[in-house]
Amino acid sequence: MRGPARFRSMQTGWRWYEIVFWAAAFAMLVLAPSRLLLLNEIAIFALLALSLDLILGFAGIVSLGHAAFFGVGAYTAGLLAKHFSEHALLGDPTIGLGIAALTAAIIGFASSFLVLRGSDLTRLMVTLGVALIVQEIANRLDWITGGADGLQGVLPRPVLGAFEFDLYGRTAATYSLVVLFIAFVVARQVVHAPFGLGLKAIRDNRLRAEAIGIPVNRRLIAIYTLAAALAGMAGALLAQTTQFASLDMLDFQRSAEALLMLVIGGAGNLFGGLLGAIVFAIAHDVLKGITAQYWQFWLGLSLIILVLFARGGLTGLLRLLYRRVRPEAAP
Amino acid sequence: MTNPALETRALRKTFGGLVATDTVDFRLEAGARHALIGPNGAGKTTFVNLLSGALQPTSGSIHLEGRDITAWPASKRARAGLSRTFQINQLFAGLTPLQSVVLTLAQAEETGGGSAGLMDLFRSAGSNGARIEEAAAILENLHLGACLDKEIATLAYGQQRLIEIAIALAAKPRVLLLDEPAAGISQEERELILGVIGALPSAMAIVLIEHDMDLVFRFARSITVLVNGAVLTTGSVAEISADERVRKVYLGEGEHA
Amino acid sequence: MLTILLDGVAYGMLLFVLAVGLCVTMGLMNFINLAHGAFAMAGGYVTILLMQRAGLSFYLCLPLAFLVTAAAGLVLERTLYVRLYDKSHLDQVLFSLGLVFMAMAGVDYVMGGNQQIIQLPPELRGRLQVPGGSIGVYRLFIIAICGVLPLGLQQALTRTRFGSRLRAAVDDRRVARGLGIDVAKLFALTFAFGSGLAGLGGALGAEVLGLDPTFPVKFMIYFLIVVSVGGATTITGPFFASILLGIADVAGKYYVPAIGGFIIYTVMVVVLIWRPAGLFVKAAR
Numbered sequence: 001m002r003g004p005a006r007f008r009s010m011q012t013g014w015r016w017y018e019i020v021f022w023a024a025a026f027a028m029l030v031l032a033p034s035r036l037l038l039l040n041e042i043a044i045f046a047l048l049a050l051s052l053d054l055i056l057g058f059a060g061i062v063s064l065g066h067a068a069f070f071g072v073g074a075y076t077a078g079l080l081a082k083h084f085s086e087h088a089l090l091g092d093p094t095i096g097l098g099i100a101a102l103t104a105a106i107i108g109f110a111s112s113f114l115v116l117r118g119s120d121l122t123r124l125m126v127t128l129g130v131a132l133i134v135q136e137i138a139n140r141l142d143w144i145t146g147g148a149d150g151l152q153g154v155l156p157r158p159v160l161g162a163f164e165f166d167l168y169g170r171t172a173a174t175y176s177l178v179v180l181f182i183a184f185v186v187a188r189q190v191v192h193a194p195f196g197l198g199l200k201a202i203r204d205n206r207l208r209a210e211a212i213g214i215p216v217n218r219r220l221i222a223i224y225t226l227a228a229a230l231a232g233m234a235g236a237l238l239a240q241t242t243q244f245a246s247l248d249m250l251d252f253q254r255s256a257e258a259l260l261m262l263v264i265g266g267a268g269n270l271f272g273g274l275l276g277a278i279v280f281a282i283a284h285d286v287l288k289g290i291t292a293q294y295w296q297f298w299l300g301l302s303l304i305i306l307v308l309f310a311r312g313g314l315t316g317l318l319r320l321l322y323r324r325v326r327p328e329a330a331p
Numbered sequence: 332m333t334n335p336a337l338e339t340r341a342l343r344k345t346f347g348g349l350v351a352t353d354t355v356d357f358r359l360e361a362g363a364r365h366a367l368i369g370p371n372g373a374g375k376t377t378f379v380n381l382l383s384g385a386l387q388p389t390s391g392s393i394h395l396e397g398r399d400i401t402a403w404p405a406s407k408r409a410r411a412g413l414s415r416t417f418q419i420n421q422l423f424a425g426l427t428p429l430q431s432v433v434l435t436l437a438q439a440e441e442t443g444g445g446s447a448g449l450m451d452l453f454r455s456a457g458s459n460g461a462r463i464e465e466a467a468a469i470l471e472n473l474h475l476g477a478c479l480d481k482e483i484a485t486l487a488y489g490q491q492r493l494i495e496i497a498i499a500l501a502a503k504p505r506v507l508l509l510d511e512p513a514a515g516i517s518q519e520e521r522e523l524i525l526g527v528i529g530a531l532p533s534a535m536a537i538v539l540i541e542h543d544m545d546l547v548f549r550f551a552r553s554i555t556v557l558v559n560g561a562v563l564t565t566g567s568v569a570e571i572s573a574d575e576r577v578r579k580v581y582l583g584e585g586e587h588a
Numbered sequence: 589m590l591t592i593l594l595d596g597v598a599y600g601m602l603l604f605v606l607a608v609g610l611c612v613t614m615g616l617m618n619f620i621n622l623a624h625g626a627f628a629m630a631g632g633y634v635t636i637l638l639m640q641r642a643g644l645s646f647y648l649c650l651p652l653a654f655l656v657t658a659a660a661g662l663v664l665e666r667t668l669y670v671r672l673y674d675k676s677h678l679d680q681v682l683f684s685l686g687l688v689f690m691a692m693a694g695v696d697y698v699m700g701g702n703q704q705i706i707q708l709p710p711e712l713r714g715r716l717q718v719p720g721g722s723i724g725v726y727r728l729f730i731i732a733i734c735g736v737l738p739l740g741l742q743q744a745l746t747r748t749r750f751g752s753r754l755r756a757a758v759d760d761r762r763v764a765r766g767l768g769i770d771v772a773k774l775f776a777l778t779f780a781f782g783s784g785l786a787g788l789g790g791a792l793g794a795e796v797l798g799l800d801p802t803f804p805v806k807f808m809i810y811f812l813i814v815v816s817v818g819g820a821t822t823i824t825g826p827f828f829a830s831i832l833l834g835i836a837d838v839a840g841k842y843y844v845p846a847i848g849g850f851i852i853y854t855v856m857v858v859v860l861i862w863r864p865a866g867l868f869v870k871a872a873r
Binding site: 056062064114117118120121122124125126128129132133136140252253256259260263294295296297299300301302303304306307308311 | 614620622668671672675677678679681682683685686687688689690691692693694696697805808809812813815816846849850853856857860861
């Protein structure tokens with residue numbers, strides 16, 4: 001009777017659908033050569049949503065200011081690419097990516113201490129406040145950041161000194177997708193380990209999590225810092241592949257969009273953010289073409305509809321279908 | 332003389348003007364089977380909350396195996412070997428029983444070892460087969476074998492009550508505080524709990540808070556009676572059941588409760 | 589100096605009227621309504637429309653702004669908000685954010701994205717000299733109206749039957765229900781009233797705060813600070829929090845313009861470190 005089959009909820013090996021998903025994602029590089037710029041955008045959004053999922057879906061921290069880290073990463077990578085385009089090491093996109101992640105992580109670490117305290121309400125206030133502060137600083141330092149005009153003259157060197165960014169987005173999409181995949185593997189490892197179970201425990205019942213010895217504050221600081229680093233990488237990718245960074249990367253709307261992606265896909269399972277980003281990016285692409293100005297309207301309407309009628313998101317829907325097909329099957 | 336497993340000195344807790352815990356000196360020897368009784372509102376749960384670190388005392392001190400833990404947060408006390416259950420279920424609704432217990436086991440092991448513990452924190456929870464088997468055994472011992480993989484939120488109240496205990500045991504405590512573990516469950520589950528805690532290692536010090544006198548007398552070797560936040564008396568089961576004052580404030584009331 | 593102080597007080601009182609409805613929904617229904625600013629914006633635009641298109645007097649527009657937004661609040665509460673009372677804070681945040689974005693896009697579509705300008709009646713323009721400084725007549729008008737409101741609210745809460753029921757429901761919803769109080773009706777009326785106050789604040793504040801479709805997002809942080817710092821269980825907490833915030837913001841922007849924009853955030857961070865549960869919240873101990 002006893003055997004590994006009994007412990008489905010502890011299974012942590014790669015599942016078939018994960019392999020299919022990633023195989024399909026990389027196949028798109030070859031199969032859709034005309035949509036590589038969109039693919040690049042999807043990968044970047046997915047990384048942003050993935051990073052938000054770590055703190056929201058797993059640790060239960062509601063954030064209205066995740067764009068702060070995205071923007072910091074974008075400006076860091078953009079400035080490096082702008083000022084060190086002659087420097088073989090500092091000018092390399094991968095190094096820029098790393099430094100951007102580090103910078104975002106430092107800001108995430110510093111602000112995490114404020115997020116530890118208080119209720120959902122104070123967390124909303126703090127996350128929103130931190131994002132506004134960062135945006136205001138970027139605005140004021142216009143001799144560095146370009147202010148409202150955005151950061152011009154971002155000219156990233158070839159990735160690893162070998163892969164030049166091209167007009168069709170081949171290098172960009174490949175680069176972003178590889179970074180997303182690496183980030184996914186890291187996040188996956190983190191959430192499937194006792195560390196990740198502990199985060200869910202903190203989310204579900206902080207009192208009990210403390211009672212079984214989980215150092216709650218230390219864990220929250222750790223995951224908030226990691227999420228900030230990943231969001232910073234997403235921003236860095238956007239700045240490097242579009243050769244531009246601007247204040248709207250720090251905007252409140254960006255934070256809300258990240259939330260929307262997560263709600264579309266479903267929070268707390270890593271794939272939600274990825275699927276949400278795909279739907280979001282495609283919808284964005286289509287709707288912007290029709291009514292560019294009123295994108296906000298669709299953003300709002302989808303949030304309301306999803307909350308009222310489809311709270312589990314796409315992954316919730318898929319799970320429901322899967323259960324219907326195989327009633328005894330796993331979560 | 333060796334240090335007691337758990338000790339409080341002049342422990343006091345007030346909420347505004349209300350004295351919830353009134354200068355309590357409490358001593359729990361290693362291996363004790365101790366019951367904490369008292370009428371409703373006597374401050375039993377407040378006392379447990381002070382011991383476990385869920386509340387901070389107004390004054391006084393708490394000592395775990397001789398170490399002053401008064402200023403320690405709850406998580407540090409838990410890592411030092413103090414485990415508890417809650418009167419009202421405090422579970423991880425989105426996890427499965429197996430995940431909850433595996434997590435608690437991992438947490439208890441992490442306490443042991445520095446960098447190895449850190450490594451383990453990030454190793455897939457599913458890769459440690461021995462730990463999963465151990466967790467399953469703890470749950471099966473509490474007749475929870477059939478719901479290892481179900482989300483806790485979907486389980487019946489009685490089962491959740493048993494998970495409450497399974498988690499506390501998985502922490503491998505040296506001092507265990509059970510806050511009305513049998514509240515609101517069936518007679519069958521009550522016997523099950525009594526059997527499980529009766530079979531715990533004899534070195535473990537256990538405090539049981541309970542209203543059911545039958546359960547108290549079957550489990551405890553010594554009893555402390557708490558009234559209005561203060562210790563009325565402490566003694567052996569025989570002494571307490573012979574004590575007139577206890578009869579008056581508590582047992583008399585217990586009969587028609 | 590006094591000028592700054594008075595300006596700050598006027599600004600703070602305006603913030604109070606804008607945010608007090610949010611405090612009540614937060615305290616009573618434990619509902620995080622990020623769309624509160626959208627109701628304020630609605631009040632502002634109602635005033636603009638009535639004044640510009642229907643030619644109504646400013647004084648008449650103020651109560652109308654209250655009534656129209658209160659009615660809108662009532663309708664939305666009964667149809668949509670009521671479905672979210674027992675949902676998680678995250679759901680409430682997402683839902684109300686959705687409303688915010690729809691409102692912003694809707695207003696942009698109908699009224700355009702530019703700043704709206706309210707033509708104040710002539711008697712409200714100009715400045716009044718007071719010993720030690722001067723104050724705009726309109727600011728004084730705001731102080732008068734917004735000063736009377738909390739007093740009235742306090743009276744209504746402590747003296748009326750509705751107020752005592754409301755306080756009972758804030759204390760314990762289940763017990764209130766047990767006492768035969770129609771909590772759902774109470775919620776709806778309170779929500780409508782809070783939205784109405786926001787609308788009134790939006791109408792009053794259009795001249796001071798500016799009015800364009802980004803209003804709900806621009807002032808969201810102010811509302812959140814007022815509620816978190818002032819707490820959601822009293823009227824006085826949010827009131828003093830608003831005044832404090834108003835003075836800090838005005839004084840900061842005046843005296844140290846280079847970093848004035850950061851003053852409110854500094855206030856926020858300091859308060860959080862000092863009193864994580866809020867400045868005017870009675871300590872739970």
